[in-house]
Every structure is written in structure tokens, then in C-alpha cells.
Amino acid sequence: MDYSEVIEFVKKTASENGRPNLYPFRNRYEHTMRVYRWAIRLQTKLGGDLDVIVLAALLHDIGWEDERPHNEVSAEIAVEYLDSIGVDPAIITRVGEIILQHSDKDTERELSIEAKIVMDADLLDEVGALGIMWDCMAVALEDEASYKRAYYRIKDFYRRNKPKIKRCKTEAARAEYVKRMQLIESYIYQLEKELF
Numbered sequence: 001m002d003y004s005e006v007i008e009f010v011k012k013t014a015s016e017n018g019r020p021n022l023y024p025f026r027n028r029y030e031h032t033m034r035v036y037r038w039a040i041r042l043q044t045k046l047g048g049d050l051d052v053i054v055l056a057a058l059l060h061d062i063g064w065e066d067e068r069p070h071n072e073v074s075a076e077i078a079v080e081y082l083d084s085i086g087v088d089p090a091i092i093t094r095v096g097e098i099i100l101q102h103s104d105k106d107t108e109r110e111l112s113i114e115a116k117i118v119m120d121a122d123l124l125d126e127v128g129a130l131g132i133m134w135d136c137m138a139v140a141l142e143d144e145a146s147y148k149r150a151y152y153r154i155k156d157f158y159r160r161n162k163p164k165i166k167r168c169k170t171e172a173a174r175a176e177y178v179k180r181m182q183l184i185e186s187y188i189y190q191l192e193k194e195l196f
Contacts, residue, residue: 001051001054003054003055003058003083005085006054006055006058006059006085007036007058009081009137010029010032010058010062011029011061013062013077014028014029014061014062014134015029015030017062017063017064018064019061019070019072019174022106023134023137023138023141024141025040025134025137025185028061028187030139031061031125031126032058032060032062033165034059034123034125034130035057035118035121036054036057036058036095036121037053037063038056038059038120038121038125039053039056039117039118039121039159040053040054041078041121042117042120042121042172042173043117045104045137045172046113046116046117046170047113048112048113048114049091049094049114050115051091051116052094052095052098052114053117053118054080055082055087055091055095056078056094056095056098056099056102056114056118056158057118057121057122059072059078059081059082059095060072060074060098060099060102060118061074062078062081062128063075063076063077063078067191069103070103071099071100071101071103072185073100073183074094074099075097075099075100078095078096079092079095079096079100081187082095082103094112095120097115098112098114098115098118101115101119102115102122103162104121105123105167106167111169113167113170116169116170116172117169119167119169120168120170120172120173121165121168121173122167123164124173124176124180127151127177127180127181128180128184129180129183131154131157131161131180131184132154132184132187135150135153135154135157135161136154138153139153147191147195148195151188151191151192152182154187154188154191156157156187157182157184158183158184158188161181164177164179165177165178166184178189187190
């Protein structure tokens with residue numbers, strides 16, 4: 001399947017869906033593309049239906065309304081869009097289900113390999129080097145920005161996110177998550193030596 005048309009739809013729709021951006025450097029389309037790339041990497045290791053995985057990854061955050069969960073809105077938009085371009089109804093159903101499930105990272109329900117991969121790809125984004133970058137850029141936007149404020153924010157991110165490894169649904173994602181937490185831990189250690 002050629003995904004270029006879907007990618008263009010995602011780019012256009014993500015820019016128009018009205019989802020508030022708390023930080024000017026964060027971009028929903030760029031997040032989606034990183035999730036898409038990670039989903040493909042995980043699928044290469046773990047298998048699963050590539051079309052289902054890619055379509056769910058690309059469309060998982062497409063919708064936004066203030067009064068409803070974004071996964072519901074995204075699933076509705078995705079199903080309608082995929083139907084309009086003639087995607088097989090069985091694939092549409094599976095993609096819609098994955099998009100509905102993707103936000104419930106703590107679920108203990110039985111999930112398809114495709115759902116696990118999309119959820120893990122979404123979980124992995126902005127953890128690790130990108131998480132450090134996010135914290136530094138966020139602090140830079142604050143009044144009285146400083147290296148120490150960035151340090152404390154990075155350290156807090158690490159503390160809050162290290163236990164989230166339990167949310168990983170696959171061993172491949174767990175291994176990547178561990179590497180990213182080790183990177184942050186090493187960065188914090190080095191930063192402490194330079195700051196204090």
C-alpha cells in the first residue's frame with residue numbers, strides 16, 4: 001500500500017484539528033511521523049500486519065475535540081477517511097479498534113500484536129534524547145530560565161517516567177525504553193558533575 005496519500009491527509013488534518021499546543025516547539029504531525037517510524041521498526045522485529053500497523057500509527061492522533069477523548073474522535077475520522085479511499089473494511093475495523101485502544105497504556109486486556117506495536121511506538125516517542133531536549137526547550141521559555149531549572153525538570157521527568165516501562169507491551173519496546181532511561185540517567189549524572 002502507498003502511504004503517501006495518508007501521510008498528506010495526516011499533515012493537513014493535524015494542522016487544522018484545533019488541538020492546543022502547550023509548547024510552540026511541539027508539533028503533532030512530527031510526533032505522528034516519529035510514531036510511524038517506530039511502529040515500522042517494531043513491526044520488522046515482531047511481525048504483524050504492516051498495513052494495519054502503519055495506518056493506525058499514522059491516524060492515531062488525527063482528531064481533537066474539547067469535550068471528547070481524542071482517541072474516539074481520531075478513530076471516527078480514521079474510519080471515515082479510510083472508507084473514503086477504499087481501504088478493505090476488515091483493515092478499517094482493526095485500525096479503528098487500535099486507535100480507540102492506544103491511549104489506555106495501562107490496560108491489561110489481551111491485545112493484538114498490531115495494537116501492542118502502535119501503543120509501544122507512541123509510548124517511546126519523546127522519551128530519551130527527545131525528552132531531554134523537550135525539557136531544556138520548555139525551561140528556556142520560562143521566566144528565569146537556568147541550567148539548574150532544566151536539570152531539575154529532566155530529573156523529575158526521569159523519576160516520573162522510569163516506572164512507565166511497565167506500560168510497554170513488547171519485549172522489543174522494553175529493551176528500547178531501558179536504553180533511553182539509561183541515556184537520561186547518564187546525562188543527569190554528567191550534568192550533576194558539571195553543575196554542582
